[in-house]
Amino acid sequence: MSTSSTRRPAQGAGRSGSTSRAETAVPSGDGRAVRKPAGSATRPRKAEPAEPAKRAPRAARLRKEQDILREAERQFAQFGFEGASLESIGAALGISRHNLLYYFPSKEALYRRVLDEVMGQWLQGMGAIASGEAPEAALRDYIAAKMRFSRERPSGSQVFTKEVIAGAPRYGEAIAELVLPPLKADVRAFERWARQGRIGRVDFTHLMFLIWSVTQAYADLAPQFALLLGKPALEDKDYAAAERLIVRLVLAGLKPDAS
Template identity: 40%
Template structure:
């Protein structure tokens, strides 16, 4: 059997790469504007200005403000959920949990607007992502929860409710973005230095592991 591969011309690949870069730029700008203004308060004109692009470019790539907002939310959720891929039956619980917490903390530092967009959406009733939360997110939490239950049955970590664990991990990591004003006020700083944020991240990791009966070396709970 002969398999014919249709190669994309160099000019086509260049246009595709340019299009992907434009989409990424728009999503980044929209994420910031939606975080600051909310869905209703944001305008395509403001997002276009933040992206340093003509407004028609936004409509070309995303059509409407609602479509762009949904794309921003989808990008956020897929980024976050992808970090739980390390939760596999033969994986190491301490490594998986530590990696997940560090990744969520990193996203809260590098993309705080993403966390605020999500928080605003949920606080306003999850009008756009309600079905996603009750379908895709619920299914993924159940899948990863079964992995955690397997680790518990194998004596590899302390007994916890997997769903409650995920809620606590989300709260511990996203608060640094959602409530940054409160964090900075209590700590008496205008912003957290990279070193300070790294130290806090390790505190959160250690706290999460202790709650699961683990330590940084991955030792399971004493029997």
């Protein structure tokens, strides 16, 4: 006995487009109705996890970096960029070249960081003239700061001098960017004092070059000066005598009747 070939439709499969679950019409962004299953409320998006705060460098790492920078400064001052090596710097500190590269990724990066540190300290003393009201007091403070730098950090001055004598191939842009603005500010201060009749008018840019040169000589040429004075190294009294003379000569050259 044969059965009928007509099958009953599955429950809920009546009209075209219907589904086995109830649906609701939800407007889309362009105005059309989009059908979504009933009860399927839009879930809020999970908030992105906040990035963890960067940790400050550990004190031990900072101390090691400073040890490396001091030794690198000494060797760059003595041997220049080409003569110094990461191996020799690391050997002086009892660490391997590989370990040193953990702190500084290359010799050039280490060299630039040394010069950054040197320039940072040097620039700290460059505000005395631009911010000063009295020419004599400002010049005395400025020259004292330059002489103090030469006395306390001769190796830093020597690294800088070697770079400049070589034509500043690795630090020229930084020198222009860092030094030119305070130099211009100092020249403007001199110009203001000259207009007020408080100092004589000279080429103030070259005046600054002369002050830099003569004060820096007591870092770069200190061994020669000590040799000629018959002593193993310059003493505090030598730097003090040089500072007094430099101040005297600069102030004498800036007297209003000397213009």
